[in-house]
Amino acid sequence: MAVYTSVPEDDLAHFLAGYDIGQALACKGIAEGVENSNFLLRTETGPFILTLYEKRVDRGDLPFFLGLMEHCARNGIRCPLPVRDRTGEALGMLCGRPAAIVTFLDGMSGSRLDAEHCAEAGEALARLHVAARDFPVPRPNALSFSGWDSLAAQAGTRADSVEAGLSALISTTLDDLRGTWPDSLPRGVIHADLFPDNVLFLSGRTPGIIDFYFACTDMLAYDLAICINAWCFDAEHRYDAERGQALISAYDRARPLEADEIAALPVLCRGAALRFLLTRLVDWLSVPEGALVQPKDPREYSRKLEFHRGVSNTADYGWSR
Ligand SMILES: Nc1ncnc2c1ncn2[C@@H]1O[C@H](COP(=O)(O)OP(=O)(O)O)[C@@H](O)[C@H]1O
Numbered sequence: 001m002a003v004y005t006s007v008p009e010d011d012l013a014h015f016l017a018g019y020d021i022g023q024a025l026a027c028k029g030i031a032e033g034v035e036n037s038n039f040l041l042r043t044e045t046g047p048f049i050l051t052l053y054e055k056r057v058d059r060g061d062l063p064f065f066l067g068l069m070e071h072c073a074r075n076g077i078r079c080p081l082p083v084r085d086r087t088g089e090a091l092g093m094l095c096g097r098p099a100a101i102v103t104f105l106d107g108m109s110g111s112r113l114d115a116e117h118c119a120e121a122g123e124a125l126a127r128l129h130v131a132a133r134d135f136p137v138p139r140p141n142a143l144s145f146s147g148w149d150s151l152a153a154q155a156g157t158r159a160d161s162v163e164a165g166l167s168a169l170i171s172t173t174l175d176d177l178r179g180t181w182p183d184s185l186p187r188g189v190i191h192a193d194l195f196p197d198n199v200l201f202l203s204g205r206t207p208g209i210i211d212f213y214f215a216c217t218d219m220l221a222y223d224l225a226i227c228i229n230a231w232c233f234d235a236e237h238r239y240d241a242e243r244g245q246a247l248i249s250a251y252d253r254a255r256p257l258e259a260d261e262i263a264a265l266p267v268l269c270r271g272a273a274l275r276f277l278l279t280r281l282v283d284w285l286s287v288p289e290g291a292l293v294q295p296k297d298p299r300e301y302s303r304k305l306e307f308h309r310g311v312s313n314t315a316d317y318g319w320s321r
């Protein structure tokens with residue numbers, strides 16, 4: 001459950017009065033997700049998602065996210081559409097938080113992931129990169145390499161209270177990446193959080209993509225590395241080469257990887273694992289009082305990072321062209 005900000009009935013009624021979607025019939029907090037307060041909103045005209053944006057979403061970035069969703073939908077991606085109010089605005093304020101309503105997307109997140117799910121996710125990621133290629137608005141990635149030192153400093157040595165040796169693993173990885181992090185790979189709009197809970201599968205339809213709230217401009221192959229970490233490890237956090245082969249080859253068929261992207265995958269996977277280790281660790285160490293949220297375990301990503309530290313080339317992921 002992630003609800004940091006509750007929405008009283010009369011505040012919701014006042015908010016909805018500015019829209020043409022009818023009156024609320026139900027509004028229920030949603031269990032999944034950890035970043036924002038999400039509600040399944042049913043009105044007289046159908047189901048929607050109401051999101052109140054919390055600490056990691058800068059209000060100034062919301063036009064980028066909402067505009068990107070509209071751009072991707074126009075370019076063949078099955079994703080939510082922002083609902084505009086009577087003044088044409090997609091973004092409002094509710095209970096002191098920036099808030100938006102988006103269309104409800106049918107589909108289910110894959111609970112027992114297999115190679116087929118991974119292939120669909122790999123293709124969906126590549127199609128998203130191609131569809132967003134001409135989105136005109138840039139957005140720097142605040143959670144890329146340049147942002148990791150400050151996240152590590154926020155956790156500091158408290159990291160070792162979560163797992164022995166974790167602060168040393170973090171500082172050693174940061175030192176290793178400082179000299180090797182790529183800076184000349186193909187760039188574009190990336191989703192940056194395409195985890196299984198953000199892909200909705202529905203028979204006969206392309207996978208639905210939600211949660212564009214980490215989207216930004218960065219290396220496209222870095223987004224692939226984020227997916228390798230999120231989709232290609234089993235419940236015991238062991239790498240599954242069959243899933244990796246399926247995901248990477250499906251991506252490569254839809255957007256062919258360049259030679260230097262292929263060569264950089266191991267270092268990108270280490271960086272991607274560190275990024276989610278750090279954000280999970282900071283959240284794990286600072287759950288706000290009274291928040292209804294189940295923070296995600298950072299140790300899942302220390303395992304993944306340790307795996308990648310032993311990878312010497314991309315063939316170790318089970319894929320080669
Ligand atoms: N447009 C949508 N259609 C259907 N379900 C959605 C939609 N947006 C969010 N959800 C549901 O809400 C959950 C949390 O949303 P998400 O955007 O992942 O959280 P957060 O805002 O914390 O990043 C998702 O896992 C999904 O189950």
Ligand SMILES: N[C@@H](CCOP(=O)(O)O)C(=O)O
Nearest residue numbers: 033034035195211276280296
């Ligand atoms: N996917 C991130 C956490 C953010 O998840 P969201 O669904 O709330 O955007 C992780 O697994 O660490």
